[in-house]
Amino acid sequence: MQTLPGASALTAPARGVSYVRGSTDVPLSEATIGQLLRETAQRFPDRHAVVFREQGVRWTWKEFDERVDQLAAGLSSLDIGRGDRVGIWSPNRFEWLLTQFATARIGAVLVNINPAYRVSELEYALHKVGCKALVTAEQFKTSKYISMLLEVAPELASQQAAALRCARLPELRTVISVSDPGIRGVMPFSAVMQKGEAILLDEGPPAVVLSAHDPINVQFTSGTTGSPKGATLTHRNIVNNGRFVAMAMKLSEADSLCIPVPLYHCFGMVLGVLACVSVGAQMVFPGEGFDAGATLASIMEERCTALHGVPTMFIAELEHPEFAAFDLSSLRTGIMAGSPCPIETMKQVVARMHLQEVTIAYGMTETSPVSFQSATTDPLDRRTATVGRIQPHLEVKIVDPLGNTVSVGATGELCTKGYSVMLGYWEDERKTRESIVDGWMHTGDLATLDADGYCNIVGRLKDMVIRGGENLYPREIEEYLFRHPKIQNVQVFGVPDEKNGEELCAWIVLRQGEYATEEDIRDFCRGQIAHYKIPRYVRFVDEMPLTVTGKVQKFVMREEMIRLLNLGEQKSA
Incomplete structure (x- = not known):
């Protein structure tokens, strides 16, 4: 240990x-991701490694490592290799995990695509990094990935996967679906695995020389103030x-x-x-x-x-x-x-x-x-x-x-x-x-x-509120408001104000069955925190706007309050 x-x-x-x-x-490791997995699989071949409960998948480290080799060989057979970008657009499934390690094993660059992306965001991500291949789910909740992909690459419906050419995504050559949607230009994930298994039996794992310093992953940061x-x-x-x-x-x-x-x-x-x-x-x-x-x-x-x-x-x-x-x-x-x-x-x-x-x-x-x-x-x-x-x-x-x-x-x-x-x-x-x-x-x-x-x-830095020359930090005010017994969640942010530059606004989710007024919240603050830290605006909501990772989107709240308070003319001030 x-x-x-x-x-x-x-x-x-x-x-x-x-x-x-x-x-x-402890010295830094110079292992690649593929080597890291291989070493662990050799140390603990029969120990439990992976459980995907919704898919009924349970693998030991040896089984996990072998499946990664199969997918790596299958991807290599599709002319995907070191430096090529492979997008992954899927919720948490075993195919995501295998793709993470198989691309690393052959030196391809994994491009993480947010499962919540819509059509324009998908096209931007694939085009920005020049993805040669895309591994995608067919659907998750209300997101129909294949349908959205067809909007960007309608050629998928008419062209065979082996000769894929897309006008809007000129570098995309291969689309792999975790299921079989029955579309000519889309390969089932299982077919790639089977192809890889056959290659391993005949030729063994792909031999690729890699460096720990090679780029191996592209992750898009949130684009709340511009393109991701x-x-x-x-x-x-x-x-x-x-x-x-x-x-x-x-x-x-x-x-x-x-x-x-x-x-x-x-x-x-x-x-x-x-x-x-x-x-x-x-x-x-x-x-x-x-x-x-x-x-x-x-x-x-x-x-x-x-x-x-x-x-x-x-x-x-x-x-x-x-x-x-x-x-x-x-x-x-x-x-x-x-x-x-x-x-x-x-x-x-x-x-x-x-x-x-x-x-x-x-x-x-x-x-x-x-x-x-x-x-x-x-x-x-x-x-x-x-x-x-x-x-x-x-x-x-x-x-x-x-x-x-x-x-x-x-x-x-x-x-x-x-x-x-x-x-x-x-x-x-x-x-x-x-x-x-x-x-x-x-x-x-x-x-x-x-x-x-x-x-x-x-x-x-961008969340700091400057009210009448005072620098206010929303987290400090949130921490105080969290002490209120009726409050389940609270987020504090600034909105434009003609007199003070900015004013504080608090969005509050109350605990189930509780009731409070705006004045109740301000009374809770009076005499306990400085007067200029007391939110001028209080709004009770059922839930906060969140990203798919559960991060609160304060910019969405700010825009909504600007609209509700009719502050549109001051928005650009």
Whole structure:
């Protein structure tokens, strides 16, 4: 069992400035993703590796590794090789997992496509990176993937898969569906697997020379302020991040991790899958998409020892009407990440879900993703008020608008440097240069470091509200409002105001059966927080607008309030 590396001299700031450097006790791995899986399969061939409950799939590490070889051989037979881009557009299915490792084994670049994308977003992603192949589900919930794909590539209906040419997607040559939709230009996933199995019997696995520094994955960051950007990551980036995340959780081959977060996101494929592969822990996928009941049932029936999720997922699990009927006593650790964790939620997760060693992690797609993570032994107040301390082999500094490192405790922009920083944005040198300066990734997150090196994420630079000259941080106000016994969820953001520049607005989801007024909320704040931090606008809603990963979309709330308050003329001010 691997253990968390010892602290180096600068895991706590020195000389009173907000700069820390992670331990280097455990060397970085130079393994590729394919090698990582192979090594684990050789160490634990007969141990349980993968469970996809909705599909009825259960594999040992040996079986998992063999199926990856089959798909790798099948893809190679379709003239897909090192450097070619392969899109994956699917919810959590075993085909997603096999594609992740098969592409890595032959050196193809996996392009993660958000399952929530619609037609124009799909076309943008495929065209931006020049995908040569696409592996897709046929449908998920109301998203009919094949139908949307036909809008972009109508040639699929008339051309054979072996001679595919699409006018709007000139580089696309192969489309593989997890089912058999009966379309001439689409190959069933099973056929590719069968082709690969035959090749393995005759020729053995494809022989490809790869480097850990090769680009292997493109993940699109959210496009809330423009077109999505394709963060380009290497084997070395994400293999090592998965390793160190597993170490921080004290994960081992004896553990079983429940993964309800989406595979297309770093949370699922790195903090979930690669963390498990690095130590031989079992992966349990409750379903294609998140469902609180299915997640709780998976934990109980598979005796999971670890659980991942964003705060909204944990809230949904805690609020499930049959929560008390599920035995969660097997749980020990996991990760809560993706957005700021409400303190009250964290306390309930520890007390009611038996996650005494749950950790908080912080990072961004462009840094593979985790830069800070709490330890399983950190006191609860450290795990509720901070995102832990710096991960191994990384450096972080907090800077002011001029780029100067701020003093300990002062607020500034968090910048990360080290092995985890992406190669850049795919074919976008300008945005890459703007984001990575002298090796430092500028995250856009506002943060503080305390004297012991624990980091607190205050908010986003773009979310900071400037009211009458005062800098207000929504997360601070949210944390206070979460103490209200009637509030289940709250999000605070700014809207334009002619007099003060901006005013605070709070969207609130009340607990089931509760009632409150706007004035009740303001009364709760009066005399407890500064008057200028009390939201001027309060709106009660049934739910928050979320991304497919469960992240709250504050820009959607802001636009809705601007419309409701008739602030359209001030929107561009």
